[in-house]
Amino acid sequence: MIDTGDVRLAVYVSGPREAPPLVLVHGYPDSAAVWEPLRAQLERHYRVIAYDVRGAGASQAPARRAGYRLERLAADLAAVADATCAGRPFHLVGHDWGSIQSWEAVTSAAFEGRIASFTSISGPCLDHAALGLRGSRGTSPGQHAARPFASGLRQMLKSWYIFVFHLPLLPELAWRCGMARGWSLWLRVSEHVRGERDPAQLRNGINGLNLYRANFIDRLFHPRARRAHAPVQFIVPLRDRYVGPALSLGLEKWLGDYTRETIDAGHWVVLRDPVDIAAKIDRFAARCAPRGRPDDVSAFAASA
Numbered sequence: 001m002i003d004t005g006d007v008r009l010a011v012y013v014s015g016p017r018e019a020p021p022l023v024l025v026h027g028y029p030d031s032a033a034v035w036e037p038l039r040a041q042l043e044r045h046y047r048v049i050a051y052d053v054r055g056a057g058a059s060q061a062p063a064r065r066a067g068y069r070l071e072r073l074a075a076d077l078a079a080v081a082d083a084t085c086a087g088r089p090f091h092l093v094g095h096d097w098g099s100i101q102s103w104e105a106v107t108s109a110a111f112e113g114r115i116a117s118f119t120s121i122s123g124p125c126l127d128h129a130a131l132g133l134r135g136s137r138g139t140s141p142g143q144h145a146a147r148p149f150a151s152g153l154r155q156m157l158k159s160w161y162i163f164v165f166h167l168p169l170l171p172e173l174a175w176r177c178g179m180a181r182g183w184s185l186w187l188r189v190s191e192h193v194r195g196e197r198d199p200a201q202l203r204n205g206i207n208g209l210n211l212y213r214a215n216f217i218d219r220l221f222h223p224r225a226r227r228a229h230a231p232v233q234f235i236v237p238l239r240d241r242y243v244g245p246a247l248s249l250g251l252e253k254w255l256g257d258y259t260r261e262t263i264d265a266g267h268w269v270v271l272r273d274p275v276d277i278a279a280k281i282d283r284f285a286a287r288c289a290p291r292g293r294p295d296d297v298s299a300f301a302a303s304a
Helices: 032-042 070-084 097-106 126-133 148-158 160-165 170-191 201-221 274-287 299-303
Strands: 011-014 021-025 047-051 090-095 115-121 232-237 259-263
Touching: 011 070, 021 032, 021 070, 021 097, 032 047, 032 274, 047 070, 070 097, 090 097, 090 274, 097 115, 097 126, 097 201, 115 274, 126 201, 160 170, 160 201, 170 201, 232 274, 259 274
Parallel strands: 021 047, 021 090, 090 115, 115 232, 232 259
Antiparallel strands: 011 047
């Protein structure tokens, strides 16, 4: 358990102590348990660190909605890294809301030099997405030209649930009246994955609504210019029913050259294809490893 000042976070660490640190940040409505299939693939060669984000799993929830703001979530990541990475740069992987909140760190000067690489899975930067809707992404000659209206309209249709989550009481009622019990069934039917039932599912679902309510409207109307200081890789599930592939295009202005890997899968690809996702994370981490460190060569390739 790690004390961040206003909450205590449950952190799970495995893998060789001397191995390159790799931090996994889960999304909504999951807990760190969603990473178990991926952890099994990575922990032989990495010091794998996952944690229940505030309000989820075994971590404490803040007393107020403001405690879920992006800056507080970035401070949590810093506290986890301080406690587990021994001052070394770490590779960062986020899925869904884990990726959305990780962008705050990847584009913050306070983390410059600390993040060796960032792999984003189905979780855009809210600032980049909002600027894209305004047609403000910007591209250089020869780069992909964003189409803000068409792609924005498609994404708004995919994001219907975000508007529902902002309604008072109704989302909480839905979680209490059956969504929590039926969540694993929904994943089997809609994503064709078999995840273990999370005993904290009701808590994850209700508390996690504050992630949306504390951040989306503010970022939509007040987007910031956020430039990444670490190498970025997108893993883009082409059959994602929540996050459209266009959200990872046309971002050169903010990211410089970045890597984009597409995969024929749905949103919960971390459960569906953990072997493939682990290999993509490892290849990118090996390319971005700090010079002179033992992770300069792909751990997977070295063991093959």
